[in-house]
Amino acid sequence: MTGVEAPRAAEPLTTKELDRLFADPKGLWGQLTGVQNDKLGTRLMLTGFIFLLLGGSFDSVLMRLQLAVPNNDFLGPEVYNELFTNHGTVTMFLVILPIFEGFAMLLLPLLLGTRELPFPRLGAFSFWAFLFGGLLYYSSTLFSLVPDAGWFAYTPLSGPNFSPDLALDFWVLGLGVAEVAAIP
Amino acid sequence: MIGSLDPEGPVAESMANLWWFMLALGVAVFAIFTGLLLVGLFRRRRPAEPRTDGPTRERFGWMIVGGGVLLPVVVVGAVFVATVVAMRDVARTAPADALEIEIVGHQWWWEVRYPAEGITLVDELHIPVGRPVAFRLTSADVIHSFWVPALGGKMDLLPDGVNTLILEADEPGVHNSVCAEFCGLDHAQMKLIVVAEPADEFAAWVADQPQSEAAGGDG
Numbered sequence: 001m002t003g004v005e006a007p008r009a010a011e012p013l014t015t016k017e018l019d020r021l022f023a024d025p026k027g028l029w030g031q032l033t034g035v036q037n038d039k040l041g042t043r044l045m046l047t048g049f050i051f052l053l054l055g056g057s058f059d060s061v062l063m064r065l066q067l068a069v070p071n072n073d074f075l076g077p078e079v080y081n082e083l084f085t086n087h088g089t090v091t092m093f094l095v096i097l098p099i100f101e102g103f104a105m106l107l108l109p110l111l112l113g114t115r116e117l118p119f120p121r122l123g124a125f126s127f128w129a130f131l132f133g134g135l136l137y138y139s140s141t142l143f144s145l146v147p148d149a150g151w152f153a154y155t156p157l158s159g160p161n162f163s164p165d166l167a168l169d170f171w172v173l174g175l176g177v178a179e180v181a182a183i184p
Numbered sequence: 185m186i187g188s189l190d191p192e193g194p195v196a197e198s199m200a201n202l203w204w205f206m207l208a209l210g211v212a213v214f215a216i217f218t219g220l221l222l223v224g225l226f227r228r229r230r231p232a233e234p235r236t237d238g239p240t241r242e243r244f245g246w247m248i249v250g251g252g253v254l255l256p257v258v259v260v261g262a263v264f265v266a267t268v269v270a271m272r273d274v275a276r277t278a279p280a281d282a283l284e285i286e287i288v289g290h291q292w293w294w295e296v297r298y299p300a301e302g303i304t305l306v307d308e309l310h311i312p313v314g315r316p317v318a319f320r321l322t323s324a325d326v327i328h329s330f331w332v333p334a335l336g337g338k339m340d341l342l343p344d345g346v347n348t349l350i351l352e353a354d355e356p357g358v359h360n361s362v363c364a365e366f367c368g369l370d371h372a373q374m375k376l377i378v379v380a381e382p383a384d385e386f387a388a389w390v391a392d393q394p395q396s397e398a399a400g401g402d403g
Contacts (some may be wrong), residue, residue: 099280
């Protein structure tokens with residue numbers, strides 16, 4: 001069994017072009033324009049992990065400090081409500097979801113024995129939508145408009161009568177953009 | 185023991201029994217699978233056998249059918265039956281002798297009205313022992329939730345309608361209740377004291393109360 005080449009389905013002319021297409025682009029521009037499932041999957045999980053540190057760990061440490069002793073005045077009720085709303089929202093929509101998705105994006109082609117997921121550009125789009133949606137949501141902190149109606153945002157408490165400021169707009173628009181990432 | 189596991193009414197009692205049943209079932213499943221995992225981890229390796237796909241499939245097929253199909257069907261089926269049995273203890277229509285109490289949730293206080301007796305209370309609820317109580321729950325602003333763990337429940341107070349919850353206290357006692365649905369700034373301070381007292385004491389308490397204006401309106 002020497003000198004017998006494994007049969008290839010396509011001519012070298014075609015495979016060379018495919019290899020070029022699936023190669024990782026180089027440099028910073030390559031990082032920004034890359035559509036490879038392994039890169040994007042890892043990046044989604046890392047981004048989710050950074051949101052976990054921000055909204056998961058940081059918020060819960062503050063809340064636990066408040067709850068450590070009765071009648072604590074470490075945080076006021078306004079800040080506490082913002083913290084637990086932010087904590088629930090971030091861990092649910094900006095941590096668990098992208099980490100699951102990144103995991104699937106990374107592993108599915110390996111399990112299936114394919115080069116890529118279908119629609120790699122849609123995968124890249126979903127990562128960027130997730131990142132900018134998450135940043136749009138988090139920018140509410142810069143304007144002191146952190147959502148405070150619970151992570152499930154039930155109406156009428158989250159509606160215009162009981163939450164008249166723009167905090168819930170950050171919530172619904174930011175998460176709306178971020179969850180575009182869940183389409184592919 | 186916390187309230188819901190220290191039941192003082194028939195509804196709370198069947199819920200607590202269901203909880204204990206599910207805890208025991210969950211512990212049993214956990215113990216069995218931990219055991220299987222430990223067996224797999226610490227089993228001595230046998231010398232390598234020649235790899236044959238057919239017999240392997242036969243050897244592990246029953247594990248997949250048993251552990252992946254039969255066991256969940258049995259466990260979920262048992263939980264389903266236990267739940268249906270427990271649900272029989274939850275009354276859906278008020279018995280004729282039930283005491284009617286209207287509870288209106290406000291940001292952030294409870295309005296408790298006894299329409300037949302003409303009594304209105306704030307953040308306080310008196311009920312007789314041994315007589316079913318039909319709570320008519322509604323809200324004046326946002327969603328609140330009524331929950332007395334020792335008596336059973338919980339049920340939401342919605343601004344657009346009336347929910348009915350039928351509970352009964354078996355023995356006298358004072359219970360604390362807090363709003364169980366986040367309702368804004370002072371949600372944590374929205375507390376209700378529930379006093380369950382024997383029928384004669386309850387009648388005396390009713391006779392002592394100043395009569396409020398005839399109940400009605402939207403509060």
